[in-house]
Amino acid sequence: MTQGPVRVRIAPSPSGYLHVGTARTAIFNWLLARHTGGQFLVRIEDTDRERSKPELIEPILDAMRWLGLDWDEDIVYQSRRLDRYNAFAEQILKAGHGYRCFCTAVELEASRVQARAEKGATKYDRRCLALSEDEIRRRTEAGQPYAIRIRIPDGDTKFTDMVSGELSRHSDDIEDLIIARSDGTATYNLAVVVDDHEMGVTHVIRGNDHITNTFKQIHLYHALGWEVPQFGHLPLILRPDKKKVSKRLGDKDVNQYSHEGILPEAMFNYLCLLGWNPKTDREIYTRDELIQIFTPEYLNAANAVFDEEKLEAFNREHIMRRSNHDLAVLVAPMLVEAGLTTKYWLETRWKYLCDVIGVLKERVRRLNDFAAIGGYFFTFEGKYDDEAASKNFNDEAAELLAALAAHIEGLGDLTLENAEQAVNAVAETGGVKKAKVIHPTRLAISGMPAGPGLYDIMALLGRSAVLDRLRRAIDYIRTKQRA
């Protein structure tokens, strides 16, 4: 499909962090902009003074930067455009598309409660639309506060959604929404329409929880005499319990995944395939590949459950695609934070770090796993896995370890080859199977029951560290046997 350049936007409100739902909406918008050579814009919807928190803006932008979602123009802050919106509310009122509503919030709430009780729709009953000119003038002059509502014309409202096709709703089911509050400030729907129009947004792609708003906003475009943009309503991302992801329900901040060792390209790739797919059996793509192949036609209409296990599977694939050096840059601070080593030590032994990552790489799902399963490459305190120790540490093992240590002492540097030869020799002279030597040795030098190939570990650790740990294990076994 060929499509001209689009102007799209993501419009988060700083009342919380960026969760995967918003992140995925941002990704699709960004992808469409990049695919068509258009612009991706960011607007901060911070008109709610009570709930917006300025300090939440940076974390949201950080999460976007982490995902590689760069924007093309200055960020638009609605809070700085408040004055701009009021004029348009007035314009709608003067043009006869709106009317003053003197109902108080308390009254409105009461009639909603009543409507619910009577099991009906809770739409505004338009009582203020029936007010006479005189009555309106009288109340206005008396200083009675009023909100401005737009009057929804009779008939069906229709639009063609990029995801779901023809969508329509009868005017009876669209409320005469308030566009300006009684304190004069504009409400969300008006602000959005004014901004999208003035920012030149051509395609509005957002969650399908906005469908109701879209019908309302279409009437605002009409009342203002503006061209209506294309709309696309994405299916929602659901939690495993099938509720839509939300801050309320404690869903994770996208930044948190970064701290938990998820690679940004993995998150990007996984999210992109939730609700969209390339119509092939391939699932792993780079960001650039996705820009190439992305087309909104392949957007799904059904909601999708977010599965962290599958995210991890994507993460593993992307970890395998990164160079050891790249991974080292990301893993180094994690090792330091875990108290396993220091920044300085790693900097002077960068090659070693890369080699360690090389042997650990394929048994890791998240970046944090490197520290969790490979700590012994940096620090070893003589702690042995309990189960493995009771199984592998016995008198016979102590003797074999001693024989191995003796053999290694006669060696120069430990290499993959002579490490293997050493183990073979010890097994042979001891008249036991290799496994009898290998398992205690692994436990002795790593403390772990599982991990990379033993010779890899030995060669990496080096002669003196291996000897130290061997002797330490022998002591450990002997003192334990005596006790």
Added chain:
RNA sequence: GACCCCAUCGUCUAGUGGCCUAGGACGACGCCCUUUCACGGCGUAAACACGGGUUCGACUCCCGUUGGGGUCGCCA
């Protein structure tokens, strides 16, 4: 409750009337590889919600039912 959206394995999905005895991926299970754990390879279990139509023929089209989700604020 009203309105709207949606409906293929547990999960993400392919499928646009015959290529379907429904394909792939994650997860699960088993086998092989192997010093362990992974990786890799091979394989198994696992789905078209239901009922009516339309048609020579429906997973695919239409209607209804059921189920799930969303929205119903002078919040965004």
